[in-house]
Amino acid sequence: MMTGYKEKRAAISVIYHVFTFFFACVMIYPLVWMVMSSFKDTNEIFRTAASLLPETFSPANYLVGWKGFAGYSFAIFFKNSFVIAGLSTIGAVISSAVIGYGFARLDFKFKSFWFACMLLAMMLPFQVIMIPQYIIFNKLGWVGSYLPIIVPQFFGQGFFIFLNVQFIKGIPIDLDEAARMDGCTVYSIFYRIILPLIKPSLVTSAIFSFMWRWDDFLSALIYLSDPLKYPVSYALKMFSDPTAGSDWGAMFAMATLSLVPIFLIFLTMQKYLVEGIASTGIKG
Amino acid sequence: MKNNQTPPKRKETLAQVLNRPKVAGYVFILPFIIGFLAFLAIPMILSLGFSFTRYNILKTPVFIGLENYRTMFTGDPKFWKVFGVTMYYVLFSVPLRLIMALAVAMLLVKSSKLSGFYRAVYYLPSIIGSSVAVAILWKRMFASDGVVNALMKVVGLPGDIAWLGRTDTAIWTLIILAIWQFGSSMLIFLSGLKQISVSLYEAATVDGANGIQRFFKITLPMLTPTIFFNLINQLINGFMAFTQSYIITQGKPRDTTLFYTVYMYQNSFTYNKLGYGCAMAWFMVFVVGLLTLILFKTQKKWVHYEAEG
Numbered sequence: 001m002m003t004g005y006k007e008k009r010a011a012i013s014v015i016y017h018v019f020t021f022f023f024a025c026v027m028i029y030p031l032v033w034m035v036m037s038s039f040k041d042t043n044e045i046f047r048t049a050a051s052l053l054p055e056t057f058s059p060a061n062y063l064v065g066w067k068g069f070a071g072y073s074f075a076i077f078f079k080n081s082f083v084i085a086g087l088s089t090i091g092a093v094i095s096s097a098v099i100g101y102g103f104a105r106l107d108f109k110f111k112s113f114w115f116a117c118m119l120l121a122m123m124l125p126f127q128v129i130m131i132p133q134y135i136i137f138n139k140l141g142w143v144g145s146y147l148p149i150i151v152p153q154f155f156g157q158g159f160f161i162f163l164n165v166q167f168i169k170g171i172p173i174d175l176d177e178a179a180r181m182d183g184c185t186v187y188s189i190f191y192r193i194i195l196p197l198i199k200p201s202l203v204t205s206a207i208f209s210f211m212w213r214w215d216d217f218l219s220a221l222i223y224l225s226d227p228l229k230y231p232v233s234y235a236l237k238m239f240s241d242p243t244a245g246s247d248w249g250a251m252f253a254m255a256t257l258s259l260v261p262i263f264l265i266f267l268t269m270q271k272y273l274v275e276g277i278a279s280t281g282i283k284g
Numbered sequence: 285m286k287n288n289q290t291p292p293k294r295k296e297t298l299a300q301v302l303n304r305p306k307v308a309g310y311v312f313i314l315p316f317i318i319g320f321l322a323f324l325a326i327p328m329i330l331s332l333g334f335s336f337t338r339y340n341i342l343k344t345p346v347f348i349g350l351e352n353y354r355t356m357f358t359g360d361p362k363f364w365k366v367f368g369v370t371m372y373y374v375l376f377s378v379p380l381r382l383i384m385a386l387a388v389a390m391l392l393v394k395s396s397k398l399s400g401f402y403r404a405v406y407y408l409p410s411i412i413g414s415s416v417a418v419a420i421l422w423k424r425m426f427a428s429d430g431v432v433n434a435l436m437k438v439v440g441l442p443g444d445i446a447w448l449g450r451t452d453t454a455i456w457t458l459i460i461l462a463i464w465q466f467g468s469s470m471l472i473f474l475s476g477l478k479q480i481s482v483s484l485y486e487a488a489t490v491d492g493a494n495g496i497q498r499f500f501k502i503t504l505p506m507l508t509p510t511i512f513f514n515l516i517n518q519l520i521n522g523f524m525a526f527t528q529s530y531i532i533t534q535g536k537p538r539d540t541t542l543f544y545t546v547y548m549y550q551n552s553f554t555y556n557k558l559g560y561g562c563a564m565a566w567f568m569v570f571v572v573g574l575l576t577l578i579l580f581k582t583q584k585k586w587v588h589y590e591a592e593g
Binding site for chain 1: 299302303305306307308309310311312313315316317318319320322323324325326327328330331334341388391392394396398401402403404405406407408409411412414415416417418420421422423424425427429430431433434435437438464468471472474475520521524526527531545548549552553558561562565568569
């Protein structure tokens with residue numbers, strides 16, 4: 001009786017793993033195919049589309065792709081992406097922490113009104129405000145520069161404010177009280193007590209911010225016209241346009257390379273990503 | 285309670301004033317207020333105004349009343365076409381993505397040595413799915429000589445389908461891409477599933493409920509708040525989809541994959557009709573707002589909040 005039960009359980013476990021593993025392979029297949037294809041000769045990619053492994057691993061696509069197009073190499077585009085995503089992330093993380101503390105710990109007039117505004121800002125997608133924002137930034141003479149992409153990040157991002165508010169509310173208020181007794185001002189409480197304690201939510205904000213800005217394509221499409229300023233996302237799109245000549249091997253190589261920073265973050269920071277999503281329902 | 289009741293007689297220093305919670309609160313949220321007004325509230329109000337004008341970025345806007353809205357509803361067949369395409373996309377991709385997310389979450393809630401690995405693999409596509417790199421990849425996968433057809437040939441299916449060229453299949457390549465990115469919804473479901481008390485299942489098992497009954501009588505009702513939350517989130521995301529349509533299909537063939545946001549972009553920036561673009565944006569706010577409102581109104585009927593019993 002006991003052995004029968006055990007065998008049945010073992011069988012179920014095997015079926016479970018075979019199925020879950022197989023389906024995981026299906027999920028990941030497109031990405032593996034892209035990475036593998038990036039090492040294939042361009043002619044080979046479509047002639048042997050069904051076979052995963054290249055006949056010979058060749059880094060040639062990477063060397064060709066890195067040269068970019070029209071004399072602009074991908075070194076420029078990667079540098080631009082790091083500048084845009086880096087500065088945006090710094091701005092979003094710092095401002096959202098400051099704002100989050102205000103909402104979580106301080107009482108002031110019309111707080112619930114402003115909090116409702118914050119939720120609205122969190123829900124309202126960029127696509128809805130992109131046209132009037134463009135008109136304003138055009139009047140300011142910012143179009144063509146990074147300012148329209150980076151500056152708004154310095155005024156707090158709804159999701160990150162929300163994340164910080166949740167996190168700060170979980171910190172015992174006794175800590176603040178004790179610090180106040182010791183003569184701390186509201187500002188030094190934030191700086192000395194709260195800020196060190198909310199590191200996890202700051203890290204989570206930073207990761208998401210960086211990934212979103214890195215992937216962002218729409219604002220580059222709207223605001224940038226000089227190839228010297230293109231981020232990787234937009235450069236890839238230009239690279240893939242038929243006028244640039246369709247070297248699919250080189251394109252896959254650069255597409256793969258463009259995902260490397262995201263992969264690295266994913267591999268090292270997965271814990272923060274998962275917790276961030278589970279606790280706020282942030283979109284990934 | 286202590287000192288805020290009566291304002292102190294002596295003159296406070298600036299530092300003391302700034303330290304009062306009422307003042308400090310505004311100091312802390314000041315960046316938000318400035319950003320909210322400058323980048324959201326004022327642009328939105330302006331955009332409502334512009335939606336009643338003919339506006340080319342180089343000239344001053346000309347007031348034309350409701351003309352943009354009249355064109356939209358009665359004079360521009362492409363408007364209803366892209367609206368229909370977007371609705372179709374949302375109608376299929378959102379429920380399918382959520383069903384997939386829930387199914388895989390049910391699979392992964394069982395913990396094993398490989399749980400972490402599985403979770404990572406299933407989650408990865410949603411992290412990178414909206415990138416240009418994946419859009420380019422998708423375009424090549426579904427090309428006539430791409431990997432999808434090649435693999436179909438391997439298993440004996442007709443591998444000569446022009447996925448991106450046929451009016452009935454092109455939109456589905458985008459829907460499949462959307463479903464593929466179920467990862468973040470799955471994680472939300474997973475944390476929802478873990479919060480369901482084991483005692484509920486034990487009680488049901490004692491009462492003789494089988495797996496299917498347990499799913500429909502316990503799991504699903506207990507998850508409705510999570511489903512509701514995911515549904516609203518994904519609905520908004522679905523309507524805002526841009527990169528997929530813009531890069532993978534460019535709206536082809538015959539505008540059957542032209543998304544609302546892409547057409548709005550074209551009107552505003554390619555055809556330079558910013559007034560019309562603003563009107564389109566406002567109509568989208570209206571539709572998404574209305575759908576969200578309807579969902580909120582119906583939630584009493586199907587969303588089960590534990591506190592209310």
